[in-house]
Amino acid sequence: MSLINLDIFYGVTDRLSLNLTLPCSIGSSEIKLQGAPHANYSSASGIADVTLQAEYWLSNPATPSRVAGSVGFGFKAPTGNDQVQAMVYDPTQGRDVPVVIDEAAQLGNGGWELILRAQGTAQIDGPFLAYASGYYGLSLQEHNDVLNGVPDTYSGRLGAAYVLPRLDGLVFSFGGRINGVTVKDIIGGGDLYWRRPGYVIYAEPGLTWTLGQNMASLSVPIRVYANKLDSVLDVSLDRQIGASFAPYLLLASYARRF
Numbered sequence: 580m581s582l583i584n585l586d587i588f589y590g591v592t593d594r595l596s597l598n599l600t601l602p603c604s605i606g607s608s609e610i611k612l613q614g615a616p617h618a619n620y621s622s623a624s625g626i627a628d629v630t631l632q633a634e635y636w637l638s639n640p641a642t643p644s645r646v647a648g649s650v651g652f653g654f655k656a657p658t659g660n661d662q663v664q665a666m667v668y669d670p671t672q673g674r675d676v677p678v679v680i681d682e683a684a685q686l687g688n689g690g691w692e693l694i695l696r697a698q699g700t701a702q703i704d705g706p707f708l709a710y711a712s713g714y715y716g717l718s719l720q721e722h723n724d725v726l727n728g729v730p731d732t733y734s735g736r737l738g739a740a741y742v743l744p745r746l747d748g749l750v751f752s753f754g755g756r757i758n759g760v761t762v763k764d765i766i767g768g769g770d771l772y773w774r775r776p777g778y779v780i781y782a783e784p785g786l787t788w789t790l791g792q793n794m795a796s797l798s799v800p801i802r803v804y805a806n807k808l809d810s811v812l813d814v815s816l817d818r819q820i821g822a823s824f825a826p827y828l829l830l831a832s833y834a835r836r837f
Contacts, residue, residue, distance in 0.1 A: 580606030621665030648699030659687020689723025706742040721769025728772030
């Protein structure tokens with residue numbers, strides 16, 4: 580699956596900015612069920628869930644400082660289709676029937692979310708820096724129109740970076756990343772609806788290059804640990820549902836300041 584984001588930033592002041600993210604998702608899957616005469620193919624592509632966020636720097640970013648950080652607040656809107664269907668072989672009917680594809684391949688989760696963010700850097704010594712960031716998506720509704728739960732989600736990063744002295748503007752970083760889906764929501768409820776909770780931890784090497792008004796980055800998080808958790812619904816039905824986690828991610832970005 581691929582996700583392409585177009586981000587538009589607007590600086591309200593030196594410390595306050597707005598960020599509109601327009602994502603496009605492209606993905607497909609192929610599953611061969613036992614007893615089926617052919618593999619089941621499904622795909623989905625189009626606009627995913629749009630987000631609008633505000634970010635506020637706790638200190639003036641124009642003033643050099645050993646410690647810098649910001650906090651963010653925003654919303655995710657259910658603009659992505661959460662009801663994409665595919666033809667799937669039904670052994671009870673002996674033919675292909677239209678079925679809503681798995682939530683992992685949908686363009687959106689069909690729910691509103693409140694987004695909370697924080698990030699910061701601290702100079703350790705000379706060209707060495709430490710960085711950390713965190714994200715939490717608070718679900719504002721119990722379920723979507725296909726009665727799947729709209730769960731809370733979270734992500735976090737922690738690591739160190741080194742400014743390469745002979746290559747102006749180039750920074751090498753290495754740290755850890757965690758992405759997860761919660762078993763229970765903080766405020767949204769709906770814990771008894773279908774969800775696939777769990778978390779995955781990645782080791783993340785990366786490079787960031789800044790030249791004038793341009794900035795580009797590339798990182799390749801590599802999976803080191805994954806844990807699928809039982810949902811409240813799974814526990815109530817005394818069942819276990821499997822899940823797959825990506826062995827690695829490829830994250831690339833380019834930004835230009837106007």
